[in-house]
Amino acid sequence: MRFSPFIFIIFLFFLTIVNVLVSLSIGPVHIPVKEILKNIYLYAFNKGPNWTISTIIFYIRLPRIVLAVIIGMILGVSGLVTQTVFKNPLGDPYLTGVSSGAAVGAAIGFLVSPFLVPVLAFVFAMLAVGISFLISRSDGEVNTEMLILAGVSVSFLFSAVASYIIYLKVANLRGVLFWLLGGLYGATWTDDFWLFIALLVIFPLMVYFRRELDIMLMGDEQAKSLGVSTGRVKTVTLLVSSLITSLAVSVVGIIGFIGLVSPHIGRKIVGESHRFLVFVAPLIGANILLVSDTIARSTPQGEIPVGIITSFIGAPVLIYLLYRRRKM
Amino acid sequence: MNTKLITSIVAVIVIAASVTVVYAEFHKEKSQPSSITVRDDLGRNVTITLPVKRVVSMDPSDTQMMYAIGAGGLLVADTSFDWWPANSTALPHVAMDSGVASVEQVVNMTPDLVLATTIQTAQIIDQLQNITNISVLVFEPHNISNIYSDMLTLGNVTGHSSGANAEVNHMKSVIHGVQVKIANYSKESLLYMMWPSPIYTAGPNSFIDDEITAAGGLNIAENLSGPYPVISMEQVVQDNPQTVIVDNNTGVSDITYFTNGNQSHIWNNISAIKNGRLLIFNVTESNWVNEPGPLTIYAVQMIAQFLYPQAFE
Missing domain, CATH: 3.40.50.1980 (Nitrogenase molybdenum iron protein domain)
Incomplete structure (x- = not known):
């Protein structure tokens, strides 16, 4: 049961738009759809909108929804690249040390000042990624087998450091735990702007490399015989996706599962070709994160970390797809 | 033969002594206070x-x-x-x-x-x-x-x-005294920030909420569940609290966190920030609030004085 990939991409695009509109009408403060539409009109034409409603829509919900879409796309496309380059179905964009590096930075940030959390998270994520790449470098290119092991080792090392700092030093355990499970609560238009630029870097690059990524699936020997310099493509795509993922993590914390599950769902529906997957995986990521975040911010007991919801939604979907594959 | 006799006598003495000691111990145990x-x-x-x-x-x-x-x-x-x-x-x-x-x-x-x-x-x-x-x-x-x-x-x-x-009577009378003083003032709505991002606050099942209530504050987190929930910015905007209280050691050192921070365009329109009705605890004040015990009365007094300064003039 496969859809025409092209139609599926258009379907996903419209699904995202519908999802955005539905999310806009859901939240901890109940605002009737009529009021939302009225205030969008009043706001757009500068006719004195209700302050409470327009602030909630334009400064709290909308920037957050946009952020969910952008981050979901970044994690989806980064996850796709990671799985392809490592030829590993368990690949996710945090594999090169991003998440544990970011956790160390965030833990230090929670000790020093909450304002430093994003900056330190980014710096330490890049540090962990940098170490992993340095370890696995040979002849100016990365050896992916080495990189996956280096990434895992570096991750364990940084996790130990993060746990040590959090366990012994950080007083605000709830705050740290929330950050480690991810949350879009701090979303502003400024965040949206910078992450959109990040998306503009990574997305066209992966579209550009879509054929190389396809060829890589056949193995290094095949790729070489077809004249594709896999080493260079691997190094560039992995470095860029680690960098952009670090940026995303520094803003919203460690949101798990999106990068892992989105490419798998995409493959089950449109097949292995990156010609379509580079569009499908990020759009699926955007939709999963958007639905998850809308749930996370609207629970009656107050907001809960979105990472809990993404796993709740993503894991059953993946299990279902695996079950179907087994039957086939 | 003699040895046998001596052994028997020793044995009897040992047994008798043991019984006495055990009895005494048992008796002592029984006479111990309960x-x-x-x-x-x-x-x-x-x-x-x-x-x-x-x-x-x-x-x-x-x-x-x-x-x-x-x-x-x-x-x-x-x-x-x-x-x-x-x-x-x-x-x-x-x-x-x-x-x-x-x-x-x-x-x-x-x-x-x-x-x-x-x-x-x-x-x-x-x-x-x-x-x-x-x-x-x-x-x-x-x-x-x-x-x-x-x-x-x-x-x-x-x-x-x-x-x-x-x-207990002393504490009750102090808290009663506070409540008599503030009885004639209309209640101020209040946002308590345990941590600023996300905003962790004190929910209805916490003693901090009870301290706020005793001090005459209307905790805007009353409708949430659990002792220390996260409150959404949406709800803060909707409830538009008249006062904001921030715990010590949160990185929030003065009002510029709100007026110049990431979400300043929201905070600048919140009543408490517009009117400068912000209280940030020092270490001692934070301890009063966070350690339920005899010092809780100081927490109640301090919050009440911040909320209703006129009542304590």
């Missing part, structure tokens, strides 16, 4: 052998309650977090590895009673109670009357009932 069984805040029935002579406190709020009811002299150890009263800091400290006590050190103090809060893991309480046979009382008050009942329990157990009664 034990007392009380219910702690975890709902456990704890039996404590009386009289209690050596107490180890594993939390500053427990230490404060002991001194306040006049039983401070029974303490043989407390924690390095203790700061009130001044002489509590001179006691030997039980090592607290990020809040979790060292069982070895507690046992080494040979206490009759250990006072704990739920920051200690169940395993530690279990180890002390069941392996070393030391009674452990866990106090975790959820509101101010729960603080009173904990103090009365402590008074009962330590033989300082009258002291506990006096302290």
